[in-house]
Amino acid sequence: MTDQTAGTAERKNGAKLNLRENGMLMALVAIVLFFVIVVRALLGVDFLSAQNITNLFLQNSYVIIMALGMLLVIVAGHIDLSVGSVAAFTGAVSSVLVLNLGWPTLAVIPSVLVIGGLIGAAQGYWIAYWRIPSFIVTLAGMLVFRGLTLWLLGGQNLGPFPKSFQLLSTGFVPDVFALDKPNLTALLVVALAAAVLIWIGWRARKRNEAYGITQEPDALFWLRNLVVTAALIFVGYKLASFRGLPNVLVVMALLIVLYAFFTEATTTGRRVYAIGGNLKAARLSGIKTERLTFLTFVNMGVLAALAGMIVTARLNSATPKAGVGFELDVIAAVFIGGASMSGGSGKIVGVVVGAFIMGVMNNGMSILGIGIDYQQVIKGLVLLAAVIFDVYNKSKS
Amino acid sequence: MGTLLEMRAISKTFPGVRALDHVNLSVQEGEIHALVGENGAGKSTLMKVLSGVYPHGTYEGEIHFSGAEARFAGIHDSESKGIIIIHQELALVPLLSIAENLFLGNEVARGGVINWPETHQRTDRLLAKVGLHEPPTTRVDALGVGKQQLIEIAKALAKDVRLLILDEPTAALQENDSQKLLDLLLELKAQGITSILISHKLNEVSRVADNITVLRDGSTVSTIPRAEITEDRIIRDMVGRDMAHRYPERERNPGQVIMEVKDWNVFHPEHKDRQVIRNVNFTVRKGEIVGIAGLMGSGRTELAMSMFGRSYGRNISGEIRISGRPADCANVAKAIDSGLAYVTEDRKALGLVLEEPIQWNIALANLAGIAANGIINRMKEQDVAEGYRKAMNIRTPSVFQKVVNLSGGNQQKVVLSKWLFTEPKVLILDEPTRGIDVGAKFEIYGLMNRLADEGRAVVMISSEMPELLGMCDRIYVMNEGELVGELSAAEASQERIMSLIVTH
The missing domain is CATH 1.10.8 (Helicase, Ruva Protein; domain 3)
Known part of the structure; x- marks a missing residue:
């Protein structure tokens, strides 16, 4: 290939990447608008009411939290089918610790996170050091931890939990200004977040410009930021006028930022992508591929435990049926978010958007009273469509 | 006995390369006909033409089989006529x-x-x-x-089968298995089966062949009848070409020994009784380019990879000393820290993450070099990449280009940059010019000379003997996992190398 055509290909790839990322964001916006209109028309209520927005975050937080870890697992070229069972099991463990043994919440949370990490280590060990396919190891884990959950709970629901544990999910950040409504803290935090987002994007843009890198046109950049900022402010305002920022939202947002930073700016994050991109080349570049694979599963276990506690706190009881099918929602979110099945690519931002697409659809269809049968069909088709869109884009280039 | 197969004036061109140039091959009914030549001489291409892998119309010339002109459209066609190839990979x-x-x-x-x-x-x-x-x-x-x-x-x-073609059938076999196979060939011949034997092993060829056709650079050099077969004659025909000035000049002044490998032994990763590398000892000096010659499968890559953080083999024993001190090469990270770098022969499968950009790949083996406290400094990453882009003359519109879009030569420069960024003392280059065009080859040679001038040591593994002769200060010859000879630049010639290999 001559340099000339290579250059054109590069620019096209860049444009396509933007098309994909922006495309998914636009799809999310379109889906939200669709439900706003349809819910208004059919039921006469506001889809984006403060209550429902709060619900959206509470319902989807655990999927997003696990999807962060799942992205790393999938980028490294693996899969984890056990996360639903692990979340259920760790939820059950937390209930036993709190209710049967009377541990304080502040001791339970770190202990359960450690247990999650150990579960991840137990699975990651076989995958990383014995090269047993992750599909098989985590399929076994899925069965094992579901069984252990049943055993631990004796087939019963355990609950209710003390207030301190429930705060994990249903708590809200108190307003430091102690005004009634709107909640000024929530507004300020959201405004600050929006400002930081724009600043980071703008700085990266300036830097790219300085290095003469081709990038999206100004108009597109500002349009996207406008949409995102408007959405953030709107959501912030709604939350502020209801009960403020849910604790879960804060935890989730911090984790998103942390994982975005980890995947894009750290050497360890970079190495995970190298493993998935070309395992042999990564190994020959001095990357300790086994250890890193092991650690991605440990990380996944910790996040599954966190999600397990949040779900338990939200339901206010540990149940043997908790987390059934979570792994599918989580994996679907990662693939809708643009990760590659063969590993090596995928972004945190994409995963979050992917998770929200699934979440908004779950929520919207439930409000409309669409049966669980149709819901499954529609979600399945959306997943398929997103991946076909990807493959189609790639085959065109 | 009549003529079973007659290939007349076969020419085959790939983009930019003339792989076969008016090759003639004539095989008699009931004989064992050997086809010999260096790697890349055109043996496999010729056999692919014969078996229909390259169908009629994609080459020039005529094939006559069993008295009629044959125009095979695919392997099925040639197989239905009784032409069957047994490939090296079973x-x-x-x-x-x-x-x-x-x-x-x-x-x-x-x-x-x-x-x-x-x-x-x-x-x-x-x-x-x-x-x-x-x-x-x-x-x-x-x-x-x-x-x-x-x-x-x-x-x-x-x-x-009417014509049996065996491509390097004994390459992976032990001595007595090889003998059995050759005996079988003779037996099949007695039953009237004609065969073409492609082999590097001249002692085997001269034992069983009735006629030998020698290919060189895509042309037929000679067909030697049984009565005239001697190994000297075959070697002369295989390599007899003059060396053009295809290699940049360099002043040769090696310094003191920088790497020393002692009693290196390696066993096969799956068959634990099979010893792949046997008692290898060698040294490399500062500013020296040392070649390792040998045929494919002689253990050169296995030697290099086993040294580089035990990336190949098991039960590895022996010692590597770098700068006079024992070097810990227990894993790749430690080998890199000891000052070793290995540029693989298969850059796409083992050297690069193809879907990632240039600057990403260059930094991969030394991420600490562009990061502080584990956080990547993108400016630095880019500056490093831009530096190598200029120094190595990587032709690309930007360092954000995915390496999959680069030509083979530019990809190789990215791999070299990646390893130079680890500041190695010793670079092992495995087939550094494989699959890249002549112009880029010259550039790679120039870069190798520059590395040597900077005081690094370069170990060059290559199947192309002219390249070794043109570039190296010293050449070790490897065969079946052992170093069977060492030649200085002055004494080395293709004939000497070949005869070290075949007489071993």
Whole structure:
């Protein structure tokens, strides 16, 4: 290939990447608008009411939290089918610790996170050091931890939990200004977040410009930021006028930022992508591929435990049926978010958007009273469509 | 006896390369005809033309088989005429039985239902022909390479073979298995089966062949009849070309010894009894380019990879000293820290993450070099990449280009940059110019000279002997896992190297 055509290909790839990322964001916006209109028309209520927005975050937080870890697992070229069972099991463990043994919440949370990490280590060990396919190891884990959950709970629901544990999910950040409504803290935090987002994007843009890198046109950049900022402010305002920022939202947002930073700016994050991109080349570049694979599963276990506690706190009881099918929602979110099945690519931002697409659809269809049968069909088709869109884009280039 | 096969003035061109140039090959009924030549001389291409892998119309010239002109459209065509190739990489399904393999795609069946008794009976008969005494139900993966080779031949016999082509059949075999295979060839010849034997091993060729055709640079050099066969004659015909000035000049002044490898032994990762590298000892000096010559499969890559953080093999023993101190090369990270770098022969599969950009790949083996406290400094990453882009003359519109979009030569420069960024003392380059065009080759040679001038040591593994002769200060010759000779630049010649290999 001559340099000339290579250059054109590069620019096209860049444009396509933007098309994909922006495309998914636009799809999310379109889906939200669709439900706003349809819910208004059919039921006469506001889809984006403060209550429902709060619900959206509470319902989807655990999927997003696990999807962060799942992205790393999938980028490294693996899969984890056990996360639903692990979340259920760790939820059950937390209930036993709190209710049967009377541990304080502040001791339970770190202990359960450690247990999650150990579960991840137990699975990651076989995958990383014995090269047993992750599909098989985590399929076994899925069965094992579901069984252990049943055993631990004796087939019963355990609950209710003390207030301190429930705060994990249903708590809200108190307003430091102690005004009634709107909640000024929530507004300020959201405004600050929006400002930081724009600043980071703008700085990266300036830097790219300085290095003469081709990038999206100004108009597109500002349009996207406008949409995102408007959405953030709107959501912030709604939350502020209801009960403020849910604790879960804060935890989730911090984790998103942390994982975005980890995947894009750290050497360890970079190495995970190298493993998935070309395992042999990564190994020959001095990357300790086994250890890193092991650690991605440990990380996944910790996040599954966190999600397990949040779900338990939200339901206010540990149940043997908790987390059934979570792994599918989580994996679907990662693939809708643009990760590659063969590993090596995928972004945190994409995963979050992917998770929200699934979440908004779950929520919207439930409000409309669409049966669980149709819901499954529609979600399945959306997943398929997103991946076909990807493959189609790639085959065109 | 008449002529069975006549290939006349076969020419085959790939974009930018003339792989075959008016090649003639004439094979008599009932003979064993050997085809010899260096790697890249055109043997495989010629056989692909013959078997229809390159169908009629994609080459020039004529093929006459059994008295009629043959225009094969594909492998099925040539197989139906009785021309069967047994490739170097065996095409058996390891998890199926001998009988299942023999009749794969050609099952003894009625209406899709397999007749097992007859299958097994026929298998027994075929196995007897090739002198293999194994039950037909034995799984192929339970057999050694030598026996698998025999099954391939039995498979050919099952198809009414008229011309059997064996591509390097003994390359992976132990000495006594090779002898058995050659005996079998002679026996098949007695039964009237004609065969073409492609081989590097001149002692084998001169033992069984009735005629030898020598190819060089895509042309027929000679066809030597049985009476005139000597190894000297074959070697002369194989390599007899003059060396053009294809290599940049360099002042040679090696310094003190920087790397020393002592008593290096390596065993095969799967077959633990098979020793792949045997008692290898060698040294490399500062500012020196040392070559390792040898045929494919002689253990050069295995030597390099086993040294580089034990990336190949098991039960590795021996010592590597770098700058006079024992170097810990227990894993790749430690080998890199000790000052070793290995540029793989397969840059796409082992050297690059193709879907990632240039600057990403360059930093991969030394991420600490662009990061502080584990956080990547993108500015630095880019500056480093821009620096190498200029120094190595990587032709690309930007360092954000995905490496998959680069040409082979530019990809190789990215790999070299990646390893230079680890600040190595010793660079092992495995087939550094494979698959890149002549201009880029010259650039790579220039870069190698520059590295040597900077005081680094370069170990160059290559199958192209002219390249080794043109570039190296010293050449070690490797064969079957051992270093069988060491030649200084002054004493080295293709004939000397070849005769070290074949007489070993």
